[in-house]
Amino acid sequence: MNPKVNIIALVDVVGALSDGGLGNGNLGLVDDSAFESTGRGTPDLCTVVQPGQVVQWSALAVDVQTPVEIRDIVFLGPDGQPAGPARPDPEPGENLDVNVWSGVVPYLAPGVPHRYRLELQMHEGPHAVLHVDSPALMCP
Amino acid sequence: MAQQLAIIVLVDIGGALRDRTLDDNVYVFDNMRFQGSTGEGTGDLVTAVNGSYWSDGSQGTEQVLNWLPYALGGIPPTVPRGYAAERSRQIDQQALDDLRALADGADDEAAGGVNRIRRDIGTRVRSTRGARGLTSRKVLDVTGRPVSGADAAAAHNYATPIITDITGEAVDEKIIYPAEYGSPDMVTDGWYWSATIDTARPGTYAYTMHVQLHELVERDAGLRWEAVDLTCEARLRVVTEPKRNAFTGGGLGLLPVYPAPPAAPAAPPA
Numbered sequence: 001m002n003p004k005v006n007i008i009a010l011v012d013v014v015g016a017l018s019d020g021g022l023g024n025g026n027l028g029l030v031d032d033s034a035f036e037s038t039g040r041g042t043p044d045l046c047t048v049v050q051p052g053q054v055v056q057w058s059a060l061a062v063d064v065q066t067p068v069e070i071r072d073i074v075f076l077g078p079d080g081q082p083a084g085p086a087r088p089d090p091e092p093g094e095n096l097d098v099n100v101w102s103g104v105v106p107y108l109a110p111g112v113p114h115r116y117r118l119e120l121q122m123h124e125g126p127h128a129v130l131h132v133d134s135p136a137l138m139c140p
Numbered sequence: 141m142a143q144q145l146a147i148i149v150l151v152d153i154g155g156a157l158r159d160r161t162l163d164d165n166v167y168v169f170d171n172m173r174f175q176g177s178t179g180e181g182t183g184d185l186v187t188a189v190n191g192s193y194w195s196d197g198s199q200g201t202e203q204v205l206n207w208l209p210y211a212l213g214g215i216p217p218t219v220p221r222g223y224a225a226e227r228s229r230q231i232d233q234q235a236l237d238d239l240r241a242l243a244d245g246a247d248d249e250a251a252g253g254v255n256r257i258r259r260d261i262g263t264r265v266r267s268t269r270g271a272r273g274l275t276s277r278k279v280l281d282v283t284g285r286p287v288s289g290a291d292a293a294a295a296h297n298y299a300t301p302i303i304t305d306i307t308g309e310a311v312d313e314k315i316i317y318p319a320e321y322g323s324p325d326m327v328t329d330g331w332y333w334s335a336t337i338d339t340a341r342p343g344t345y346a347y348t349m350h351v352q353l354h355e356l357v358e359r360d361a362g363l364r365w366e367a368v369d370l371t372c373e374a375r376l377r378v379v380t381e382p383k384r385n386a387f388t389g390g391g392l393g394l395l396p397v398y399p400a401p402p403a404a405p406a407a408p409p410a
Binding site for chain 1: 143144145146171174175176190192200201206381382383384385386387388392393394395396397398
């Protein structure tokens with residue numbers, strides 16, 4: 001088993017900002033899990049992982065001259081809302097590029113998709129942050 | 141950010157040729173103002189380059205710069221590059237057609253003369269390659285009309301400036317490694333300057349862009365394009381920060397998955 005699983009968020013930044021959303025093909029999530037992940041290439045990626053594996057998320061822009069960074073990844077609680085305390089907002093001009101979004105998979109109830117909110121930031125301003133609640137991690 | 145950084149060098153060619161300097165005749169822009177660039181739209185641009193490094197000191201993110209020259213007072217770069225050559229051919233064709241129309245209403249002698257010219261010229265072959273150089277084109281104004289006579293040197297549109305080299309402190313100090321690359325994008329005339337940046341040594345570094353302009357001059361009873369080489373300067377401000385784990389703020393830890401799974405598990409997304 002590969003100790004590391006990569007999840008890449010491919011973002012059409014211009015499309016996402018124009019639509020004001022990450023649907024419509026503006027976001028595609030892909031992973032390299034050895035298990036049967038579902039929804040690869042869509043925002044509905046369900047990555048199958050095992051406890052102890054390290055998952056690392058990265059964001060890449062389809063148009064290489066557009067900016068996109070992961071602003072936050074928060075797992076959702078039973079009510080479908082982000083669980084735990086909210087992280088402080090990044091400051092203007094903050095370099096989100098220094099963030100490494102990786103962590104060890106804890107024990108998870110098998111067969112249950114643990115959905116998370118993926119927040120992406122494109123440039124700055126009131127409409128710069130968009131998110132999806134559809135991706136998930138799941139233990140087989 | 142890991143995006144490619146674009147630096148636009150917008151040259152007021154008329155002013156630069158008149159003053160023989162790019163000072164106050166160049167406007168430099170980049171797409172990194174939100175990351176701390178200053179002097180956008182002036183001749184004193186300082187581009188922010190926000191690097192990062194790993195805990196072992198190695199470079200965290202590759203930063204890439206691209207330079208593109210634009211012209212004030214030229215045909216816009218969005219017009220296909222073959223535009224001037226194509227317009228030149230259309231203008232020739234139009235002249236022939238006009239001559240033909242004229243001949244139709246003229247006397248026999250003039251009509252015979254025009255027909256002879258037409259025979260001598262033969263059928264026009266549509267060229268798709270070559271003849272795109274400055275020297276083989278007609279002199280056009282910004283609306284694509286040919287200019288002629290004494291006004292030509294004043295009324296023409298300017299050729300797009302060309303960056304011929306990037307030198308200076310940032311290059312000498314090996315902060316950037318600039319080179320000219322081929323590009324399939326004819327908006328850049330098929331070439332562009334690009335550089336990777338060593339973000340391991342923070343600081344502000346100046347560099348010099350060598351820009352070649354083309355001036356239409358009257359010489360030896362004819363119009364000629366002559367190269368005018370000028371330079372302008374800009375700076376890079378390189379900062380670097382350590383990479384850190386975004387979940388923990390420090391090292392690697394367990395993912396903060398909400399401990400209890402949802403009571404009624406949703407079906408896995410299709």
